[in-house]
Every structure is written in structure tokens, then in C-alpha cells.
Amino acid sequence: MVQIEQLTVNGKAVQGVGVMHPGGEGHPNLLLLLCEKGYIMCGYLNQPAAETFGDAAAIVSGSNFEEILKNPVKSVTPQAAELGVAVGMTGAEAAAILNQ
Numbered sequence: 001m002v003q004i005e006q007l008t009v010n011g012k013a014v015q016g017v018g019v020m021h022p023g024g025e026g027h028p029n030l031l032l033l034l035c036e037k038g039y040i041m042c043g044y045l046n047q048p049a050a051e052t053f054g055d056a057a058a059i060v061s062g063s064n065f066e067e068i069l070k071n072p073v074k075s076v077t078p079q080a081a082e083l084g085v086a087v088g089m090t091g092a093e094a095a096a097i098l099n100q
Contacts, residue, residue, distance in 0.1 A: 007033070007065060009095040016065040031068055033091070035098035038080055040068060040091050047075055056080040056098060060091040069095065 003018040019030040033040040038056030041047075050057040056079040062068040069092040076085045076094075085094045 005065060009092050009099065012099040014095050014099065029063055031065065033068060033095055035095050037083060038098040040094055047077060051077045054079055056083055058085050058094045
């Protein structure tokens with residue numbers, strides 16, 4: 001099942017896209033939060049590919065959009081780091097930077 005949800009972070013829109021249980025019940029969800037200048041992805045997605053394409057991306061673990069916004073950033077692409085996204089900030093803080 002695909003879930004699309006409009007979220008608000010610091011008064012700006014962030015679009016959440018999720019593929020729920022792509023491998024069946026008990027399988028982790030594939031989650032992505034789309035911002036104006038980049039995106040936040042779950043660990044399911046490939047950071048080296050994001051870097052190859054020059055994307056500003058951060059990896060944050062979570063099983064739903066709310067957890068992605070609350071949990072700490074685990075890794076960032078160089079492009080996201082240039083914008084000010086850093087390991088340890090929350091997903092919401094990263095989304096706010098990626099939406100400036």
C-alpha cells in the first residue's frame with residue numbers, strides 16, 4: 001500500500017511518501033519526506049545513489065512519518081551537509097533546513 005501525506009514543518013509543506021510493508025506484514029516501511037531542496041529517506045534507500053545524483057539527502061530511521069521527524073539524522077550526503085544538515089539533528093530540523 002502506498003501512503004501519501006501532506007505534513008507541515010515550521011509552517012512549510014513536506015510531502016511524505018511511504019510504501020507500507022513492501023515485503024509483506026512485518027517488513028519495514030519504505031519512507032521518504034520530500035522537501036524543496038532535498039529529501040529525508042529511511043535507511044531502506046541508497047545514500048551512495050543519492051550522492052551520485054548530487055541530491056541533498058539525510059537518512060533517518062523510523063517506521064512512520066512522525067518517527068522520521070522526531071528521530072536523529074544518522075547520515076547525510078555532502079550536498080545536504082553544505083546546506084547545514086548535520087548528523088544528530090532531528091528529522092524535523094533537517095526538513096526545515098531542506099525547505100529553506
